[in-house]
Amino acid sequence: MNRVFFILIVSSFAVAAFGQFGLSSDMAGEGPMAALSLAALKAAEGAVTLGLGLIGSMALFLGIMKVAESAGLTDALARLLRPLLQRLFPEVPPGHPAMGAMVMNVAANMLGLSNAATPFGVKAMQELDKLNPEKGTASDAMVLFLALNTANVTLLPTHVMALRATLGAHDPAAILPTTLFATFWAAGLALLAAKFGGRWFPLPQGAKPVSQARAEGARPAAPSRGLLLLCLAGLLAVVPLMLLWGRILSPWIIPALMVLVLSIGLWRQVAVYEAFVEGAKDGLAVSLRILPYLVAVLMAVAMFRESGAMALLLGPLARVTTPLGAPPEVLTMAGLRCLSGSASFGYLSAMLQDPAIGPDGYLGILLSTIYASSETTFYVLAVYFGAIGVRRIRHALLVGLLADFAGLIFSIVICSWLYR
DSSP states (O other), rough: OOOHHHHHHHHHHOOOEHHHTTSSSGGGGHHHOOOOOHHHHHHHHHHHHHHHHHHHHHHHHHHHHHHHHTHHHHHHHHTTTTTHHHHHHHTTTTTSSHHHHHHHHHHHHHOOOOOHHHHHHHHHHHHHHOSSSSSTOHHHHHHHHHHHHHOOOOOOHHHHHHHHHTTTSSSSGGGGHHHHHHHHHHHHHHHHHHHHHTTOOOOOTOOOOOOOOGOOOOOOOOOOOOHHHHHHHHHHHHHHHHHHHHHHHHHGHHHHHHHHHHHHHHHOOOOHHHHHHHHHHHHHHHHHHTTTHHHHHHHHEEHHTTTTTTHHHHHHHHHHHHHGTTOHHHHHHHHHHHHHHHHHHHHHHHHHHHHTTTTHHHHHHHHHHHHHTTOOOHHHHHHHHTTOOOBBBBHHHHHHHHHHHHHHHHHHHHHHHHHH
C-alpha cells in the first residue's frame, strides 16, 4: 500500500506541474496546481465526513450482528454454507465467528445492501485477524474475502435500479440479467486469482495459519434443526423473490432483517438490548479507527482524478476499445468506479440524464451494469484493512483490480450481445 499511495500522489503532482508550466503568472493562482491543492483538502474533509457518517450504520448493523451471534443465527447460516466456505477458507474453523460474519457480508452484497455489507465485512476482517499469525500482513483468507467483496455475485443492484426508475427508464430491472452474468464470471476469476496469487506473494517464512484447536472465539450454541430448516427455506426463497419482485421488496429488507433477528433472539432467550448495545460499541470504535486510512486513500484518489492523470491514462485506451463496444464514457466509468463510489454514481446519473445516452439505450444499460458489477476497490482496502491495521496487503490490490476489470469485460460482452 505504501507504493500505491506514493505513486498516486507523485503522478498527480507530476501531471499538474506539467500543466502549470504552460500558464502565465497572472493565471497561476487558478491553474492545475491550485486545483490539485483544493482537491486534496476537500477530499480530506470529505473523508472525515464519510467516516463519521459510517458510525451510525456501523453501530446499527454490528449491534444486529451481535444479537444474531448470541442467538446462534450466524452459526446457522455458516453451517448451511459450510461445504462451500470450508473449501474456500480451509484455515477458518467451521464454528468460528468469522464464518457467520462473512456469510452476512456476502448475503448483503448479493442483495445490493452495501451499507449493511460494510459493517459485516469489517467484523469478518476483525475475526480473521484473530487467526492471522502475521499481524499487519494480509493473510490468504483476508485476500480471498476481499475478492468476494470486490466481485460478489449480485442478484439485486438496488441503487442502480432506483436511479434508473427515477430517471424514467422503461424497464429499470433490465440490468438484472446483465449484472448477474458479469458478476458471476468476475467472482469466479477473482477467487481463482486470490487462491493462486498467493504463490507469487508468499507470507513471511514461518507464518502458518492458526490451527482449529487454537482458534480464538467461543463457538455459539448449536441451533435447533427447525431453525436450520427455516434459514435454508429463507435462503432458497430469496433468489426468485428478488428476481421477480426485487424493486418492491428491497425497501423491506433491512427492517425485516432487524425484526427477524430480534425476534429469534428473544425466542432463544437472548438479552437482545444488552447484546445490541455491546455490538454497537464495537461499531463506534471501528468507525473512529478507520478515519486516518480513509483520509489517506480518498485524498490520493481525488488528486489522481483532479490532476488529469486518470484521463491521461484512459485516453489512449479509448481509441482502441471504442470499436469493441467500450467508448470513452465506459472507460471513465470503470476508472471512477474503482476509485470513488460517490464520483462514479454521480457520473452514472449525469450520463443517464444525457438525451444522447438515456437509461434505456445500449450505452445507458452498459454504464449501469458496469457500476453494479464492480466495486470501489481502494475504498474497500482502506476500510477493511484499516480496521485491523494491515499495512502489507500482498496481492489484495491486484485481485481487486482484476475483479473490476473482469466485471468491465463481461459487462461489455453481455450488453453487446443483448442490447447492441
